[in-house]
Amino acid sequence: MEYLRKKIEMKNIDHLYIHIPFCTGKCSYCSFFSKPYDEEVANLYVDKLIEELKYYQSIYKEQLNPKTIYIGGGTPTTLSKLQLEKLLISLYEFKNVTEFTIETNPGLLSEGKLELFKKYGVNRVSMGVQSLDDGVLKYLNRRHTAGDVEKSLELLKRYEFENVSIDLISSLPNVSKEDWERTIEKVSSWDIVKHISVYCLSIEDGTKFADMIESGCLVSNTDDHEFEMGQVARELLESRGYSRYEISNYAKQGFECMHNLAYWHGEDFLGVGAGASSRLGLERSTNVESIEDYILQVTNDDFSSLHETELLSEDEDATERIMFNLRLESGICLDSINVPDYIVQKLDELVNLNMLELAVGCYKVKSDKRELTNSICEYLL
Ligand SMILES: C[S@@+](CC[C@H](N)C(=O)[O-])C[C@H]1O[C@@H](n2cnc3c(N)ncnc32)[C@H](O)[C@@H]1O
Numbered sequence: 001m002e003y004l005r006k007k008i009e010m011k012n013i014d015h016l017y018i019h020i021p022f023c024t025g026k027c028s029y030c031s032f033f034s035k036p037y038d039e040e041v042a043n044l045y046v047d048k049l050i051e052e053l054k055y056y057q058s059i060y061k062e063q064l065n066p067k068t069i070y071i072g073g074g075t076p077t078t079l080s081k082l083q084l085e086k087l088l089i090s091l092y093e094f095k096n097v098t099e100f101t102i103e104t105n106p107g108l109l110s111e112g113k114l115e116l117f118k119k120y121g122v123n124r125v126s127m128g129v130q131s132l133d134d135g136v137l138k139y140l141n142r143r144h145t146a147g148d149v150e151k152s153l154e155l156l157k158r159y160e161f162e163n164v165s166i167d168l169i170s171s172l173p174n175v176s177k178e179d180w181e182r183t184i185e186k187v188s189s190w191d192i193v194k195h196i197s198v199y200c201l202s203i204e205d206g207t208k209f210a211d212m213i214e215s216g217c218l219v220s221n222t223d224d225h226e227f228e229m230g231q232v233a234r235e236l237l238e239s240r241g242y243s244r245y246e247i248s249n250y251a252k253q254g255f256e257c258m259h260n261l262a263y264w265h266g267e268d269f270l271g272v273g274a275g276a277s278s279r280l281g282l283e284r285s286t287n288v289e290s291i292e293d294y295i296l297q298v299t300n301d302d303f304s305s306l307h308e309t310e311l312l313s314e315d316e317d318a319t320e321r322i323m324f325n326l327r328l329e330s331g332i333c334l335d336s337i338n339v340p341d342y343i344v345q346k347l348d349e350l351v352n353l354n355m356l357e358l359a360v361g362c363y364k365v366k367s368d369k370r371e372l373t374n375s376i377c378e379y380l381l
C-alpha cells in the first residue's frame with residue numbers, strides 16, 4: 001500500500017469502477033463473478049462497498065475525483081431501491097463526473113429506480129440484450145424475453161435517458177445469418193440505442209456451455225463463422241451510422257464510452273468491490289473474488305490483504321498498451337506510446353501485407369481486417 005500511495009503521488013484517479021456481484025440467475029455462457037441476489041447479503045455488501053470507498057477517499061483525498069463512474073456486475077439493478085440509493089448517495093459527492101454508467105438486465109428497471117438514477121446523476125444505462133429471439137434467450141438461460149427489452153427501452157425513453165447502450169452476443173449456436181441480420185437491424189432501428197457492444201461468444205471454463213461442449217451437446221462455431229457474423233454486424237451497423245471505435249464496440253458520434261476508452265488508453269482507474277480490478281501506475285490489483293471474504297476483510301479493516309497486486313515492468317506495460325490500442329479505431333500512435341523498434345518493424349511488415357494502414361504516425365487495422373485483430377496481436381507480441 002505504501003508503494004501504491006507513492007506511485008500515484010502526482011496523478012489523479014479519473015475513473016472509478018464499482019462491482020455488484022449479484023444476478024437473478026446464471027446465464028449459460030457467463031463466467032463473470034456473480035452470485036444469486038440475497039437481500040441480507042446485499043445489504044451488508046453495499047455497506048462494505050461504501051466503507052472501502054471511504055477508505056480510498058481517506059488515502060487519495062482530492063486525487064480521487066472521478067470523471068467517469070461505472071457500476072457493473074453482475075447485475076447492479078438486482079439491488080433494491082434502498083440499496084441503490086445508499087450507494088448512489090455515497091457517490092454523489094463526486095462533482096466532476098461527466099459519464100456515470102450503470103449496467104442492467106431487461107426487466108430489472110422500474111420507475112422508482114430510474115427516478116433515483118436521474119436524481120443522483122446516472123446518465124448512461126448499459127443493458128445486456130444478447131439476442132432478440134425468445135427461444136435463444138431461453139437456452140442462454142436469460143430471465144427475460146425480447147418483449148422485456150422493448151419495455152425497458154420504453155421506460156428509459158420516458159425518463160429521457162439519452163445515452164443507452166446494449167450488449168449483443170454474436171456467433172451464438174443455432175442462430176442463422178438471417179436471424180443475426182434481423183437482430184442487428186432491429187436494435188439499430190431503436191433511436192434511443194446510441195451504443196452497441198457486440199461480443200463474439202467465448203466458451204469460458206466453469207460455464208454450462210463449457211460442460212455442454214465437453215459432453216458433445218453443443219458444438220462451437222468455427223472461426224470462419226465468427227468472422228462472417230462479425231462482418232455482418234460491422235456492415236449493418238456502419239451503414240446505420242454506428243462507428244466501430246473499438247473492435248467490439250459501436251457508437252453514434254459522441255456516444256463512445258468514456259470509461260472504457262480510459263481503460264483502453266491505459267489510464268489509471270480504481271475498482272471497488274469484490275472481484276474488482278484497479279490499475280494504478282504499473283500496479284494491477286484485483287480484489288478477493290468472494291462476497292463473504294470481502295465483507296469479512298472490510299469489516300476487519302484489513303484493506304491491505306483485500307487485493308492481490310502485480311507490478312508490471314515498463315516493457316509489460318508498453319505491451320499492454322500496444323494490445324489495447326490496436327483494438328481501437330484510432331490505432332497505435334507512435335507519439336503517444338512507447339513502441340519498441342522491433343515492433344515498429346513488424347507493424348511496417350503488416351502495412352505491406354495490407355493488414356494495417358499507416359496514417360499520420362498511427363497504425364490502424366484495416367476496416368475489413370478487424371475481425372483478425374487478435375491474430376495480428378499474437379504476431380506482434
Ligand atoms: C458483465 S456482463 C453484465 C451485463 C448484464 N448483467 C446482463 O447480462 O445483461 C456484460 C456483457 O458481457 C457479455 N458476455 C458475458 N459473457 C460472455 C461470453 N462468454 N461470451 C461473449 N460475451 C459475453 C454479455 O454480452 C454481457 O451483457
Ligand code: SF4
Binds near residue numbers: 074
Ligand atoms: S451475463 Fe449478466 S446476468 Fe448473466 S450471469 Fe453474467 S452478469 Fe449475470
